[in-house]
Amino acid sequence: MPLSVLVLNGPNLNLLGTRQPEVYGTTTLADIERDCRAKGQALGLDVEFRHSNSEGELVDLIHDARGRHAGLILNAGAYTHTSIALMDAISSVELPTVEVHLSNIHRREPFRHHSYIAKVALGQICGFGAFGYLMALEALAHHLRSPA
Ligand code: CA2
Numbered sequence: 001m002p003l004s005v006l007v008l009n010g011p012n013l014n015l016l017g018t019r020q021p022e023v024y025g026t027t028t029l030a031d032i033e034r035d036c037r038a039k040g041q042a043l044g045l046d047v048e049f050r051h052s053n054s055e056g057e058l059v060d061l062i063h064d065a066r067g068r069h070a071g072l073i074l075n076a077g078a079y080t081h082t083s084i085a086l087m088d089a090i091s092s093v094e095l096p097t098v099e100v101h102l103s104n105i106h107r108r109e110p111f112r113h114h115s116y117i118a119k120v121a122l123g124q125i126c127g128f129g130a131f132g133y134l135m136a137l138e139a140l141a142h143h144l145r146s147p148a
Contacts, residue, residue, distance in 0.1 A: 003070040004046035005140055007036050007133065008061055010077035011053045016102075024102050027130040039134045043141040055079055055086065062089040070144050072097040073136045080105070080115045087116040096143050098136040101126035 009029060017028035033049040040047035048069065052058050058079065065072055072095045079086055080101070090097050097120065104127030105112040118124050122143060125132040 002044050002046050003144055004048060004068065005040065005071045005073060005137070006061070006065045006069040007033075007047055007049045007073045007137075008058065009049075009051040009075050010058055010079050011055075013075060013077055014051055014053070025129050032130045032133055035130065036133050036137060039137045043137060045137065045141055045144075047137075055083055059085055059089045062086070062093055062095075065095055066093040069095065071095055071140045073100055073133065073140060074098070074117060074121075075100045075102070075133075076117055080117050081112055083116055087120050090117065090120040096140065096147070097121045098140050099124040099126075100132045100136045102129050102132060103127060 013029055016024055017026050017031065029051060036047050036049055050061055052061065058076065062072065072090070074097055076083065076086055080099070097117070099115065099117045099121040105115070106126070115124065123139065125135050125139070128135060
């Protein structure tokens, strides 16, 4: 049976492709989901793709991932920079987690430079747009096959 991974998206990412294309591109979240599913299939991974605008629901989804998924890919949106709750949830489930951002958060406003998720993630991929999700799937598949 293939391993399963959860790709989790935080606040406002449902707006992708509809506004601020100069910052976030024209790809929609549905496009990213489709591409992640295809990439997952190529890598032999089942992909569950979820979005929530609510911090508490994201915490619940991370808790529910324990025992159901082998790893997590997380774009926590703006909660990246504020949420100790999401950081603690990831620590508590002990699932390998890859942090993803469409934009290069380190080239943007100073308040985006700090990530609570980075403290508990295997690594961070940012600045490559929607392709970053596919890079994250590759990285997670590699880690699951041969954890460093
Ligand atoms: O670059 C990323 O992926 C971010 O996680 C996106 C977040 C931002 O707060 C993080 O600092 C970096 C914002 C997502 C908002 O997405 C929108 C998409 C279209 C229109 C408006 C917002």
